[in-house]
Amino acid sequence: MERANYPKVWYLDNLFQGEGKSSQFSDHINRLEDLVHNLEKCVISLTTLLDTNEGIKVLQVVEIIGNIRLNLSQANSFITCLLAQNPKDQEAAILRGKVAQIDSRFENELSKVKKILSNTKEDIWGKLLENKALQNYKFILNEWRENADGNLSEEELNLISDLMVDGYHTWGDFYNELVSSLSVNIKINGKQENLSVGQAINLRSHPKEQVRKEAHYALESIWKEKEELFAKIINHIAGFRLKVNNKRGIQSVIEDPLKKNRMKEETLHTMWSVISKYKQPFSDYLERKAETLGDSHMKAYNFWAPITKSKQKIKYDEAVTFITEHFIQFGSELEGFVSHAFNNGWIEAEDRPNKSPIPFCAGFPITGESRIFVTFTGTFLNVLTLVHELGHAFHNHAMKSVSGLNKRYPLSIAETASTFAEMIIFDASMEKASTKEEKIFILDEKLKRSVMNFMNIHSRFLFEQRFYEERMDGVVSAERLNQLMEESINDAYDGSLEQPSIYSWVWTPHYYITQSPFYNFPYTFGYLFALGIYAKAKEKGKEFEEDYLNLLRDSGSMTVEDLVMKHLDEDITSEEFWEKGMELCVQDVKEFIKLTES
Incomplete structure (x- = not known):
């Protein structure tokens, strides 16, 4: 199939004509508000499910919720596109605020629905789900019922929601603002440059080792200087999460993320068990890559180094x-x-x-x-x-x-x-x-992904697991956080990574995402x-x-x-099952080692 001039700029007008100034989009937001208002009225009439004849009420609520989700997704995706093509689009930023307010009202009503379902008597619930009209939603309804905050009153739920906005989520926002405000001074090609954290991190793939090394240690110095402040942030986030879990009757911090990922703990353990069993080939890859770069062991700041240059420019x-x-x-x-x-x-x-x-x-x-x-x-x-x-x-x-x-x-x-x-x-x-x-270039790109999923993300999982165990007994010091990080990296990499960043707990943003803990293992699961x-x-x-x-x-x-x-x-x-995917990655290692023998 030969063809020239495929469009490189997307077309948004068929979604909402006029983009940010679209009257169609304004109508869409109004429709969303009407849908949420209808949901609020339906939830009031639902209140509690007393008999099996109320299936029609449940169906009505479920269909409105589904419709709201579709319309919210359509709206949020459109705003995301507007802000991506022009990050300074103020009209789009205002629209995002409007949709966020509607979304907040919707989530509040959804929490009420889940609570009503969780309070429904078992015999009535079983008969309700026999309703043919609800068969398509059986899984979701059961999930809502099982995951509802049944231990908390509506007042407690509202209080926690308010505290999350003004306290909990603010710690996450503060982390992002703090990292964005930092600057890193690095010498590149004989010239001192003042870079953002993001720009400094991007130097990890710079072709010159000296630049990679300087960027690595300059960042470590910044993290060391601010470690006490970052330790306070991560401790506050974890402490709030543990207290809320305790209120909700959740015993293990891994319980909630497993539910959100619709996964058994047994599955997670099996996956990590297979990965642990197959660490050696990826240690071999790291050692061989280090050798091609002129070293005997892989240093952390050389992991992203280009092993060869891809000279091919692709139109x-x-x-x-x-x-x-x-x-x-x-x-x-x-x-x-x-x-x-x-x-x-x-x-x-x-x-x-x-x-x-x-x-x-x-x-x-x-x-x-x-x-x-x-x-x-x-x-x-x-x-x-x-x-x-x-x-x-x-x-x-x-x-x-x-x-x-x-x-x-x-x-x-x-x-x-x-x-x-x-x-x-x-x-x-x-x-x-x-x-x-x-x-070699292509295989290196593939294997970097494997190492990130099987070793780096494993280190994140191990660190978070160990940190939360210790946080239950009180605040964890910055010094101890460094120790936990170093131990987790050594375990996950099987000792095959030298001079790792013991401040990975500082610059890995996933630890500070307040929506969910353990924002790590799903990546490895999805990859494998x-x-x-x-x-x-x-x-x-x-x-x-x-x-x-x-x-x-x-x-x-x-x-x-x-x-x-x-x-x-x-x-x-x-x-x-997991070994089948793993064998493909191990084969990549074998091919890489064969091609780099000389």
Whole structure:
């Protein structure tokens, strides 16, 4: 398929004409407010479920909630697009505030609904769920009922909500503001430069080792200077979370994130067990990469170093053709979808100033579309980023026919389609690579992802687990936080990383996200889960696509264990499933070591 001049700028007018000044979008916000008002009235009439004839009331509430979620998603995605293409768009920022207020009212009503369901008598609840009209929502309704804050009164829920806004979430905001305010002084090519933390962190992939090393230690110095302040922030966040959990009757800090990810603890332990068993190959990779860089062991500041240079500059149209040609090997639906996205202005890829630096995929469930935001400069990494976001968009596409309430899938599944898409292009690129250097470059990119998921994220999980255990007994000092971090990194990397940052607990923002603790293991789960699916797809070829689509469609209405059993006939509480994906990564290590022998 030869074609020139695929559009590089997305088209938003068919979503809401006039973009930020759109009267259509104003009408959409008004419609959202009306929907929330209707929900408030329905919740008042619901109050409590006394008999089995009230199924119609439950259905009415459920359908309104599903409709609100669709409209909120449509609104938030549109505002995200406006602010990405122009971060200084004040009108879009005002719109975001309006939608956030509506969202807050909605979440308050949703909490009330969950409480009503949790207070319903068991016999009435069982008969209610026999109602045919509610069958499609059975999983979500049971989940709401089980996860409701039944131990707390409405007054307590409101109080906690207020405290979260003015106290708890403020600590998270303060962390972000503090990190943004810091500057790092580093010498680059003989010239002193004053950089932001983000710019300094980006130097970890600089081609010169001296620059990487200076950036690493300059950052460590900044963190050491502020460690007491960061220790206070992380202790306050954890302390608040533990007190709320205690009020809610939650014994373990891992309980809530497991519920949100619809995962058994047994599954999580099995996954980490397999990863721990296969650490040696990735230690071998780190050692070999260190050798190619002229060292005997991998130093932390050299992990992101480019091992070879990819001299190939890729034109956008060439990238589109390459992606489409290789996606068709895994199914006509996937190939047709990406062709439609490239041809119909779904992708913002232009390299221009004043754009947001952060790539994303925004779903528009009401119109059944997505928009992808990247900045394409012609590198292989740009191609991977584009493909990653196309994978997210394909997940949205697969769920077009799914009802609003069943569209929301957990973070553990969120990276499945994106990682799957990356694997297609990694393999295709390896086949196309004409030189050994190109193959080494591609394998290094793949293996960096494996190490991040199997070692780095494991260290984050171990640190958070150990930190919360000690925080239950009182405030944890900055000195002890450093020790816990160092121990966790050594355990997770199996001793194969030298001079690690003991201040990883400071500069890893995931520890300070107040919406959820343990914002780490879902990434590893999603990565290894996608690899397992990809291994299956390679076995079955195009005939696997329908199974894949069905799996994605069900991802919002099942536990991860039931999802995999239904569509792949696999038990993810057993090590065998995880080993299939792991074997693909180990094979990459073997190939890398073979290619770098000389």
